[in-house]
Amino acid sequence: MALQDVCGFLETLDDISPCTYLPNEMGYMWRTPFEFDGDSAFHFLFPPQQCSRKNRAPTLFSSTFSSLSPHQQPFQLSHGTTTLGFIFQDGVIAAADTRASCKGLICCPISQKIMPIHSHLVVNTSGSGADCMLWERILTREMRLYQLRHRKRLSVNGAAKLLSMMLHPFKGTDVCVAATLCGWDGEETQETLQSCMEIADVKEAVEQDSNVSAISDESAQGSVKMASINEQDEISKDTQALNPTVSNQNTKNALSTFGERSGPRVCYVCSDGLQLKGEIISVGSGSPYAYAVLDDGWRWGMTVDEAVALAREAVFRATHWDAYSGNNVDLFHITAHGWRRRDREDLKEEYYREREREKKKIKEREKERQKREGDELVEGEGDIYSVHCG
Amino acid sequence: MMISARAYGDNGKMKEHHYTGPVEHKFSPYAFNGGTVLAVAGEDFALVASDTRLSEGYSIHSRDSPKCYKLTDTTVIGCSGFHGDCLTLTKIIEARLKMYKHSNNKSMTSGAIAAMLSTILYGKRFFPYYVYNIIGGLDEEGRGAVYSFDPVGSYQRDTYKAGGSASAMLQPLLDNQIGFKNMENVEQLPLTLEKAVQLVKDVFISAAERDVYTGDALKICIITKEGIREEIVPLRKD
Numbered sequence: 001m002a003l004q005d006v007c008g009f010l011e012t013l014d015d016i017s018p019c020t021y022l023p024n025e026m027g028y029m030w031r032t033p034f035e036f037d038g039d040s041a042f043h044f045l046f047p048p049q050q051c052s053r054k055n056r057a058p059t060l061f062s063s064t065f066s067s068l069s070p071h072q073q074p075f076q077l078s079h080g081t082t083t084l085g086f087i088f089q090d091g092v093i094a095a096a097d098t099r100a101s102c103k104g105l106i107c108c109p110i111s112q113k114i115m116p117i118h119s120h121l122v123v124n125t126s127g128s129g130a131d132c133m134l135w136e137r138i139l140t141r142e143m144r145l146y147q148l149r150h151r152k153r154l155s156v157n158g159a160a161k162l163l164s165m166m167l168h169p170f171k172g173t174d175v176c177v178a179a180t181l182c183g184w185d186g187e188e189t190q191e192t193l194q195s196c197m198e199i200a201d202v203k204e205a206v207e208q209d210s211n212v213s214a215i216s217d218e219s220a221q222g223s224v225k226m227a228s229i230n231e232q233d234e235i236s237k238d239t240q241a242l243n244p245t246v247s248n249q250n251t252k253n254a255l256s257t258f259g260e261r262s263g264p265r266v267c268y269v270c271s272d273g274l275q276l277k278g279e280i281i282s283v284g285s286g287s288p289y290a291y292a293v294l295d296d297g298w299r300w301g302m303t304v305d306e307a308v309a310l311a312r313e314a315v316f317r318a319t320h321w322d323a324y325s326g327n328n329v330d331l332f333h334i335t336a337h338g339w340r341r342r343d344r345e346d347l348k349e350e351y352y353r354e355r356e357r358e359k360k361k362i363k364e365r366e367k368e369r370q371k372r373e374g375d376e377l378v379e380g381e382g383d384i385y386s387v388h389c390g
Numbered sequence: 391m392m393i394s395a396r397a398y399g400d401n402g403k404m405k406e407h408h409y410t411g412p413v414e415h416k417f418s419p420y421a422f423n424g425g426t427v428l429a430v431a432g433e434d435f436a437l438v439a440s441d442t443r444l445s446e447g448y449s450i451h452s453r454d455s456p457k458c459y460k461l462t463d464t465t466v467i468g469c470s471g472f473h474g475d476c477l478t479l480t481k482i483i484e485a486r487l488k489m490y491k492h493s494n495n496k497s498m499t500s501g502a503i504a505a506m507l508s509t510i511l512y513g514k515r516f517f518p519y520y521v522y523n524i525i526g527g528l529d530e531e532g533r534g535a536v537y538s539f540d541p542v543g544s545y546q547r548d549t550y551k552a553g554g555s556a557s558a559m560l561q562p563l564l565d566n567q568i569g570f571k572n573m574e575n576v577e578q579l580p581l582t583l584e585k586a587v588q589l590v591k592d593v594f595i596s597a598a599e600r601d602v603y604t605g606d607a608l609k610i611c612i613i614t615k616e617g618i619r620e621e622i623v624p625l626r627k628d
Contacts, residue, residue, distance in 0.1 A: 102540075105558055111546060130544035134512045173516065 080324025082286030082315055083113055083124035085182040086294060087264035087279050088302045091335035094122050094182040095311035097286070097319050098328040098344070100129055109327045117143060119338040121156060121183035126284045127176040127271070135177050139163050156183040156265035157277065163269045170271060177271040178283050184334050186262020264334070286318030286325040293317050304333065308342065316347055420472050420520045421446055424603025425457050426554035427468030428590060429526035430568065431534030432581050436613045438466040438526035439590045440554075441598070441625060443606040444473060453606040453627065457554075460618060461487060462497045465527035466611045467507075470554035471541070472520040479519050482510060500527035504537035504545055511543035518542050522553040527613055534613075556601035560593055587612065591623055598625040 083096035100111040111129070116122050117140050125132035142162060146154045154162070160181050167177060268276040268283065280298055282290040293314040302310070312329055319325040331342040424445040430437045440457035443450060458468050459480045467483070469476040486506060490498050498506070504525050511519055523539040538551040550568045552560035565571040567589055570578050590610060598605040608623040 107540065108538075108546065108548075128542075128544075130508075130512060130515070130540055130542035133544050134508070175515070 080322075081113060081126040081284035082282070082290055082318040082322060082325040083126050083180060083284055084280070084282035084287070084290050084294065084311060084314055085124055085180045085266045086281070086298060086307075086311070087182075087266050088298070088307050089300055090302075090304050090307070091184065091333055092122075092182045092264040092266060093307050093311045094124050094180070094332040094334070095315050096124050096126075096330050097315055097325040097347075098330060099319075099324065099326045101324050112330065114330050114332050116332075116339055117159070117181075117183075118147070118153065120153065120185075120334060120336075121159060121181060122332050122334055122339050124180040124182065124283065125177070127178045128174075131175050131177045131271070132179065135163070135167065136179070138166065142166070155185045156181050156267050157185075159183075160267035160269045160275055160277075164273060164275050167269070167271045168273060171273055175271050177269075179269050180281050180283055181265075181267045181269065182332070182334060183265055184263065184336050185265050186336075262336075282314070284318075284325065286315075286322035289318040289321050290314040308333065312345070316350055319347055320351070419517075421474070422471070422520075423451070423473040424555050425455075425470040426552065426556040426560065426594070426597055426601070426604045427457050427470045427522070427524050428550075428552045428560060428564075428593065429468060429524045429536040429538075430550045430564075430581070430586050430590065431526065431536040431548070432583060432586055434528075434532055434534065434614065435583050435586070436466075436526040436528060436534035436536065437586055437590060437610060438468050438524065438613070439594065439608060439610040440468050440470065441594060441604045441606060441608055443604065445603050450606075456607075456609040458609055458611050460611070461503060461525075462527075463617060464497075464613060465500045465503055465525060466613060466618065467503075468524045468526070468553070469521045471522050475519040475521045479510070479521055479523075483507065486510070500525060500529055500535050500537070501547075503527075504539075504547075507539065508543040508545050511539065511541065515542055522557075524551050524553050526611075528615065532615055555603040556597040559600060560597055563593055563596070583612070583614070587621070594623075594625060 080101045081097060081099070083094075085092060085094045094114050096113040098110050098113065099106060100108040107129075113126065113132075114122055114124050115133075115136050117136070121143075123136055123139070125136060139159065139162065143154050143159060146162075163179065163181070167175065266278060266281050268274070268278070268281045279300075280291070280294050282294065294310065297306075297310045297313070308331060311331055315325075315329045319327075319329075326347070328344045328346050330344055333340050333342065425441055425443060427438070427440045429439070438458050442452075442454050442456045444452040444455035455473070457470050457476070458466050460466050461483060467480070469479060483503070483506075487498055487503070490502075507523060507525070511523075518541045520541055522541065525535075525537040525539075527535055529535045536548045536551055537545050538548050538553060539545040550564045552564060566573065568581060568586075570576055587610060591608065594604070594608045605626045605628070606624075608625050610621045610623070612619045612621065
């Protein structure tokens with residue numbers, strides 16, 4: 001699909017009609033993701049009364065679509081979910097439930113909301129099912145084209161900006177996409193990995209308190225992330241001072257890719273145009289419950305097991321309290337080496353297992369209490385015993 | 391979802407039919423023509439079944455209007471919802487299949503048809519085809535495949551799926567009988583062709599009992615590597 005575009009290979013009748021290539025500021029023929037007069041994969045058809053608008057010159061930022069009054073649709077599209085993504089010292093965790101609901105009916109109990117885009121980027125989607133699926137395909141295509149043209153993977157922030165720009169013309173229509181891009185930026189060389197670990201170790205040991213305050217600031221404002229990057233800078237300078245020869249090289253590698261840092265990244269993009277960067281992002285009807293669990297247990301220095309357990313717990317609690325989330329948990333872990341998928345887990349069993357655990361705890365507590373009462377009685381009665389023990 | 395949108399008012403209750411003042415009637419390009427479609431995928435077969443009743447409001451337009459359309463030797467699509475959009479959509483799909491065949495000198499596979507249908511449906515995101523599609527067929531390895539769609543193109547591969555007016559009644563029954571959901575200590579045998587056909591017949595008979603838009607006759611298309619076989623079974627006509 002992407003290779004075909006680059007080669008300009010004309011396959012169907014659609015492609016033969018004249019296409020509009022818009023040059024961007026570098027004089028470079030960047031094919032816009034869709035042309036309204038239709039020859040790319042998505043020429044959108046309008047209802048008859050809107051014909052006159054088609055003749056207006058299309059621009060990348062025209063809002064032709066927002067003035068469309070859609071006909072009364074006799075069906076509802078799917079919404080309602082819990083997805084989350086967070087970064088920590090050893091990568092990114094992306095987790096989501098698998099329920100797709102449609103105004104009271106569960107359309108699909110096993111939908112897949114986390115879709116990999118390339119080896120180091122995964123997107124959590126929520127909102128309307130069809131919109132998410134198709135826009136994720138468009139994003140994958142554009143990122144592949146970028147990679148072929150520039151011989152470099154686009155960073156997570158770059159992908160977020162690209163998706164946001166592509167969705168902008170649809171602002172005001174009922175396209176509803178809320179995507180969380182979770183990925184690892186930068187080259188996956190051994191040195192990069194090492195330097196990140198070094199930075200992380202020092203950070204963990206020294207900067208715990210400032211991290212906590214950074215998180216609370218972020219949750220208050222909703223967008224700050226610069227704090228941790230500045231800390232990383234300082235620490236890399238420190239390590240350079242300590243080990244000049246080795247670390248110098250390492251951090252140089254870490255600071256490659258167009259002057260951006262490499263490392264884990266989480267970005268939120270919404271069809272309204274909102275773009276957020278952060279450390280913990282959760283989206284959907286179950287996100288308040290997920291945030292509660294995540295804020296409590298998140299630390300930058302978590303191990304992989306702790307992070308996976310935290311994500312799973314957050315989704316489980318959200319599915320427990322939110323009617324529109326449920327069924328299974330999907331979990332992806334992205335590191336410098338790429339993404340890895342954990343097996344899908346059914347949460348129905350987890351609820352019963354938890355009940356069993358609670359019952360066991362209650363029984364044990366009962367036993368202890370009885371033993372204590374028994375001991376007290378015994379001590380009260382027999383002076384013989386106290387003499388012995390005394 | 392099961393009954394025409396116009397029968398329900400804004401608060402979700404059925405509209406009362408007495409004089410409430412002047413009412414503005416607006417032309418709606420959509421109508422709901424009823425019908426149920428079902429598809430099941432097995433180890434080496436796939437079934438697509440639909441009833442043959444075409445209705446609108448309180449009337450029945452036709453008792454012999456099946457909703458399964460044969461696309462290739464290994465793929466059948468079932469479309470229910472608005473009949474006008476079903477006809478146009480199947481025409482477009484058939485034209486695209488021919489174009490593909492002429493350009494690439496081979497037939498489209500089930501997975502490719504599903505992906506193509508998704509883009510066709512999303513192309514009309516702002517004036518959708520009011521059609522619930524289910525594709526049933528064999529994949530490249532000869533295993534059964536079912537792809538279910540929503541009206542704007544979101545799709546995924548399933549083992550079984552019911553769509554249309556009686557879908558909410560049939561889907562839980564299929565979950566239990568084919569998916570073995572919520573059954574403890576049960577031996578999960580793989581589904582044979584005979585058992586699947588019998589199950590589909592039973593399930594449609596039940597649907598016809600309780601859904602007014604389902605009935606008259608049942609058409610089952612059975613897709614195996616030998617080809618596509620059809621079976622017609624009568625249902626309640628009232």
